[in-house]
Amino acid sequence: MSQPPRIHHFIAGEFTASPTARYFDKRSPVDGSVIAHIAEAGQVEVDAAVSAARAALKGEWGKLTTDQRVDLLYGVANEITRRFDDFVAAEMADTGQPSHVMTNVFIPRGAANFKVFADVIKNVATESFRMATPDGKGALNYAIRNPKGVIGVISPWNAPFLLMTWKVGPALACGNTVVVKPSEETPLTATLLGEVMNSVGIPKGVYNVINGFGPDSAGAYLTRHPGVDAITFTGETRTGTAIMKAAAEGMRDVSFELGGKNAGIVFADCNFEAAVDGIFRSAFLNTGQVCLGTERVYVERPIFERFVQALKAKVEAVRYGRPEDHASTYGPLISQEHRDKVLSYYRKAIDEGATLVTGGGVPDMPADLAGGSWVQPTIWTGLLETAAVVREEIFGPCCHIRPFDSEDEVIELANANDYGLATTIWTENLSRAHRVAEQVEVGVTWVNSWFLRDLRTPFGGSKQSGIGREGGVHSLEFYTETRNVCIKL
Ligand code: NAD
Secondary structure, eight states: OOOOOEEOEEETTEEEOOTTOEEEEEEOTTTOOEEEEEEEOOHHHHHHHHHHHHHHHHSHHHHOOHHHHHHHHHHHHHHHHHTHHHHHHHHHHHHOOOHHHIIIIIHHHHHHHHHHHHHHHHHOOOOEEEEOOTTSSOEEEEEEEEEOOEEEEEOOSSSHHHHHHHHHHHHHHTTOEEEEEOOTTOOHHHHHHHHHHHHHTOOTTSEEEOOOOSTTSHHHHHHHOTTOOEEEEESOHHHHHHHHHHHHTTTOEEEEEOOOOEEEEEOTTSOHHHHHHHHHHHHHGGGGOOTTOEEEEEEEGGGHHHHHHHHHHHHTTOOBOOTTSTTOOBOOOSOHHHHHHHHHHHHHHHHTTOEEEEOOSOOOOOGGGTTSOOOOOEEEEOOOTTSHHHHSOOOSSEEEEEEEOOHHHHHHHHHSSSEESEEEEEOSOHHHHHHHHHHSOOSEEEESOSSOOOTTSOBOOEETTEESOBSHHHHHHHHEEEEEEEEEO
């Protein structure tokens, strides 16, 4: 049998590991086998990556016109599309999620993240104000955008390529350079993107990748590094707190996309089939490992029982299997460690008095998949809103469903949580949709849909779900330093 490959850092255009590099195992979520040995960056490698990124700012990259940069980023998008199958295979190996999720959502979005932000930087103007002065001649103000410098990008494992490029695309479009620290669970597509950068001629040092863990490892070294000008992070709220402390040193800017405990709101006047489909996707896509996912579902009482039964039927029809098998509709969790966390909530739900509608444990899997981190998709009813399972982010394939009786009640229920990332509302009453959408305290609201993303729109969380907005011009706000020039006429 062939040995699993070694995955190295990508620094200054080269795949490198220091001679003393330590390696850690990357295991397949599907069957638990070791699929790669990943080099773990220490301070030396992080220093090298940040130096390469700083040098690139002053080199050829820093001298390109916006048009030239835009052309290069179009080249990156096209090369990702040309190597589509390689990216799909790498992401499937890392996450174990079914191929249709990769081919329809995650990999195309990676390519789009370069195209869209190339278009944004090319087409969005900066402001200009003419002002009066006492001498009657006036003055002209205009704003210019400059890159912020070296951006530290820290990304999670749940949609690795989509979420990493969502940051790298706009950062590069704005003329910055980046050092990316992908999740230790999912390093493969960030590595592959290094090959793409080289083949389309992105100058060396513009895109760098260092691998490793968070605390006392690559993540902490990067966020503490004085050569990093700003940090963009997606991950858990607790990690965001640690990164914010690191960023305070040197007064570095942060953009945070954090956890969620999102409410799905289903009114009795909804299109029933569409609502069941929508909530099914929002709770169980990617095995429930989507920050925007719905772990709290509120259903208006007249359709409550029917809704629970319809969702149960869909959940019980998922097909477990290897990601490359086109019949599979449902994958494993990312790791055994994450499965332990999810199963601890499954036990807690029962301890807290939940009624188990379906799932609740580990499925029987064939011998070749028994080493994977599989869990059953799970639905509960009957819990109080104070239950940990209803308040805390589980980040697994599960939801609690509760009936409600009025619009005011459901708005209060939806808002009674520390997180404020997203919501999905199902109703055929347009006035009600507007009313409720305005009152739910989240950054992203969908009506009669979920995860429908126009990349020009603001994206981010309120309360403990994040700081700042990215998307369209909002990304330009974070990835550039806007300066005003005032000319006395
Ligand atoms: P995580 O916070 O454990 O890890 C995210 C990244 O941070 C990883 O690369 C990790 O190595 C790194 N990291 C961990 N500790 C660090 C430290 N002290 N210093 C620097 N880096 C550190 O999150 P995860 O488990 O990978 O991802 C799941 C979480 O991400 C969930 O909470 C989910 O809701 C959230 N998420 C949010 C969004 C959003 O857009 N709001 C999108 C996807 C995921």
